[in-house]
Amino acid sequence: MIDFSNWDIVRNLLFATQWTVLLSLAAFVCGSSVALCLSAIRLTRNPVMVRFVKVYIELFQGTPLLMQMFLCFFGLSMMGYEISAWGAAILSLTLFTSAFLVEIWRGCIDTLPKGQWEASRVLGMNFLQTLRFIILPQAMRVAFAPTVGFSVQVVKGTALASVIGFVELTKAGTMLNNATFEPFKVFIFVALIYFALCYPLSLFSQFLEKKYHVAR
Template sequence: MGSEEFIFLLIGLKWTVFLSVVGFICGGIAGLGVALARSSEIPILERIMAGYIAVFQGTPLLMQLFVVYYGLALIGLKLDAWVAVAVGLTLHASAYLGEIWRGSIDAVPRGQTEAARALSLKYVSRMKDIILPQALRISLPATIGFLVQLIKGTSLASIVGFTELTRAGNIISN
């Protein structure tokens, strides 16, 4: 293996890391919204988010990437391969992280929420100051485990023609 192949692998590594970071950060922002909507007391919002989570957790990531890349092109919205993979990973991550974080919000002892209500804290203040800091600690292991799964999922980007670390290694070995 020469220097050209090594540089090609480093470029693939750069894109794998970049896709993982974009998918995790954007998915985390959207996932927080999903988690807050699922733990809100608005029944229609909870049902919509439950459906969203069911769709994205019930379908493989590969199919989601196909739908974003090829499906949107069928309706006239042609996305670059990188953008399509980033959008697909973001949607996938938001569903999983939303459910992980909703579970950790629900795992905070009920007495904490009741005490915050007894102090007349509004929903935003109650979540920001009382519930979310405790939920963060609870959710950390599952969140890191999902990040590892997301990094592994970037290898599916090669299906839509994007060259990341796994694809670069495959090209070199062939």
């Protein structure tokens, strides 16, 4: 057993936290980009493309994130595509995040009156112009709160990256526990850091929900 002070434990955990934050940001940005493309595809009403998006959502919502990480890391390696733990974690979290954001944003778009699509066609707007000037500005106001709220799930989901060897907050906690044999102390610190990351996001989501309340 190695003798670690409380500050040594916290210092090492905070160092690992930066990778949790970077992984969360990368997954959220990439997932949002993919979700935006899939949402636009769904709005085209093309039966083949709509079916593709539906299968995509059902696949990545219906399978555990842990299994997706295993398949991205070990599966791609077995197929001859070498991928790092960092790359596999971003890829799996991007797929997971985008599948849920597409559904969140679909619900937000569906809250808008259908007559706005018809009015835009009467004005001679094409599909992209309708999205850019009519639909997206209104849908974004509705989508802000649930999107920020879902980011909490992304942050917590990064903990599963520890199973493929990526050293983030949870993995660092496990390594420190193996060195100190003080699981209660180490994982209390880990839990507090996760709380410090997620609680402000939850409060911000509640603030946005009140600010952009649909009824107002």
